[in-house]
Amino acid sequence: MSDTIKLVSPVDGSIYMERPALNEAAVDKAVSAARTAQASWANVPLDERVAYCMKALDALKSMNDEIVPEIAWQMGRPIRFGGEYGGVDERTRHMTGIAADALATIERTDKPGFKRYLKHVPLGIVMVIAPWNYPFMTAINTIMPALMAGNMVILKHAAQTLLVGERLAKAFEMAGLPKDVFQNIVLTHSGTEKLLGSGLIDHVNFTGSVNGGKAIEKALAGTFATLGLELGGKDPAYVRADADLDYTIGNLVDGAFFNSGQCCCGIERIYVHESQYDRFVDGFVDITNQYKLGNPLDEATTLGPMAQTRFASWVREQTQEAIRKGAKANIDTSKFDADKDGTPYLAPQVLTNVDHQMSVMREESFGPVVGIMKVKDDAEALQLMNDSPYGLTASLWTEDVKTAEEIADQIETGMVFMNRCDYVDPGLVWTGVKDTGKGAAMSEIGFHNLTRPKAYHFKLEH
Structure with a gap:
């Protein structure tokens, strides 16, 4: 029997919604499906990957009238402020606009007789562990550029904003995104730790508390997954x-x-x-x-x-x-x-x-x-x-x-x-120092953190 995640609304203390957490077998199935889909997704031309993201952005806009009161019920932000679509739109459009340049192959032409270049290669499976305070914008910071760069994305959203993950999944479904490229999963803390420690995830982006960041690092120890952390602040x-x-x-x-x-x-x-x-x-x-x-x-x-x-x-x-x-x-x-x-x-x-x-x-x-x-x-x-x-x-x-x-x-x-x-x-890197964490989102640096460099050194004359 699976655990149940319950979302208690700050509006009136009622249980606004509840969802069953995935068991270990279901998690393994989701990750395996993502791994299978990854090779074909990485071969989709960049302009087509960008187009899927833009279609998902349009789908989110079409749902905004429903999303705004949902955010109020889930985490308490007043409806008068209209939700987060404006920020999601700005960040997505900026990242789509710079994707071609940020991910372009870098040619080295200073040595005759050789073909030398660098590529930005997808990391593979990117897991986004998103917070409740700006539940769409913080998730989008990684989801959109990760997909554009050719990665699979697995989203585990905060228990306080479970419906956000479902809305994002619905948006990508409406956009016609190929199956298993983006997956929204519901997990307990222990289930999350098991997945992180499995070695099946290639990169994790976490936004949350300092103690949460320490727990993520501990769970990932020895897997060599790359990690982005945006933790506490006292600005x-x-x-x-x-x-x-x-x-x-x-x-x-x-x-x-x-x-x-x-x-x-x-x-x-x-x-x-x-x-x-x-x-x-x-x-x-x-x-x-x-x-x-x-x-x-x-x-x-x-x-x-x-x-x-x-x-x-x-x-x-x-x-x-x-x-x-x-x-x-x-x-x-x-x-x-x-x-x-x-x-x-x-x-x-x-x-x-x-x-x-x-x-x-x-x-x-x-x-x-x-x-x-x-x-x-x-x-x-x-x-x-x-x-x-x-x-x-x-x-x-x-x-x-x-x-x-x-x-x-x-x-x-x-x-x-x-x-x-x-x-x-979105045109400047989003990053912190000291206990605020490490890694970076937004700008071309955000793309570089969601890819790995691969060098090609071909000798043409011998």
């Missing part, structure tokens, strides 16, 4: 003395609280030059107080529940610890009627008088809380931004491009923004 923002304050405040409030703070590159800590500090905090608090916390199926709701009660409990614990250590809570959460302890409904909170002895400034929150610190200069801000075990993104808010570039060179992250935040640019 900082630095507001310099010359920042356009009105513009900066609005963008950073959104960067901190969109998706209830459950964004991989969401703003979790802010450092403000002392000359701007008081005005910044006042403006930030004012906008934060305008959020409406409630049922994500209500068009008026701007802040939905967190995906699970335990996630909200962690943020509440971090906030209370900071207050016990002297932090000031600037938001009266009693004004948010839906905020209830023991539920995933959590009001936003803005903390001041914080320091790096507090968990909320050092450990990932992944929820609607942000700490704001006053700094005296660039050097202090840089030291604090780098005082973290994580390194995904950082944002600088200034009108001085040259200084921003100088500071950016010293920030220990995979990406640095100026005057924007919380965005994945």
